[in-house]
Amino acid sequence: MGKHIKTVNKTRLSNENKRGCGECQTSCQSACKTSCTVGNQLCAREQSN
């Protein structure tokens, strides 16, 4: 942790070069998923690991 820069997380999304498993919840522009976006869901694969 630096003195001038504090890193909050250490995600490295750009290291992912494989395709996803496709099990993400679908997003929708309507109220049926209260506009679920890819941001606010947990990864099912990571949860099960």
Add this chain to the structure above:
Amino acid sequence: MLHKFIFDGTRIVLDVHSGAVHEVDELAWELLENYGQVTEAELIEGTRGRFDPVDVAETLKEIKELEQSGLLFSPDPYQGKYTPSNEIVTKALCLHLAHSCNLGCRYCFAGQGRFGGEDQLMPLETGRAAIDFLIERSANRKHLEIDFFGGEPLLNFEVLKELVYYGVQRAGERGKVFKFTVTTNALLLNREVSQFLNEHEINVVLSLDGRQKVHDRMRPFPGGAGSYEIVTSRIKSFVDSRHNRNYIIRGTYTRHNLDFSNDVLHMADLGFKHLSVEPVVAPEEAPYAIRREDLPAVLAQYEQLTRELLRRREAGEPLDFFHFNIDLEGGPACRKGLRGAERVMNTWPLRPMEICIPATSL
């Protein structure tokens, strides 16, 4: 690519392609502004007389280390060229169980539930065929979704029940797992319905707009009377019946309540823990439509909400505000973000009389 912003004096830097988030001091903030665009000597020169040279050297070292670790100025993994997959897989269906509604919401994009047509309920056989269709089109995807929507889907509760039974049975036969969600105005959430939804672990999206005057103005009964009293009473009983879990209260805000953070907090004060509010979708000329000139007020509300949510969290009363949920460690991968647009095409709404249209029109 960096996205930098300041919230209440905290300087935050998001490294877009890696997803890394940093909190930086004033010196780092300034150096990052031009880092990589001018020489190091010019960067140092720009700080002369305002910052200690030792601090400047330290900060530059930290920036370089983070850059080498892939946590600052990380490269675009797709280099601006992303090719969507040609694979067409359907893994979700939005079933319009009822093109009919028992409320007369003034901002309803569905024409008071009828979508411009007659009152209709989806026949059971249509729903069953939809489930078969989804399973057939789902390729090797295991987790499939059915969203019961409308109109007001609980107007067709008997069909909803049968479709859950059928879906569970078919999923078991084919090694799939169904996740069901129902979006409801809560009017028909009686004990029997609640019990069924709880027993089958069905997620529920409950429509409530916040304060009574706000809710009643836009969500009256067809005769014009407000629905707040009965809706909040139904939602309270329902939420209690499932121990305050597996639901989201969803509100719509309009130009009439641009102070909508108060509606979120009102719903929190009613005891609801899982909340979301979204801007109304409306034709530009509608008096309740949010206008471009309203955006500063809207954005300020999210900041206001952030402060209050932080305060409540520190006070040991955390609230789950759906739109602020971001998992920084295991959350939105770059490819997921890109595939979001594709994913819309993976969801189909099915109208009561078997008309299939892509979900983008919803």
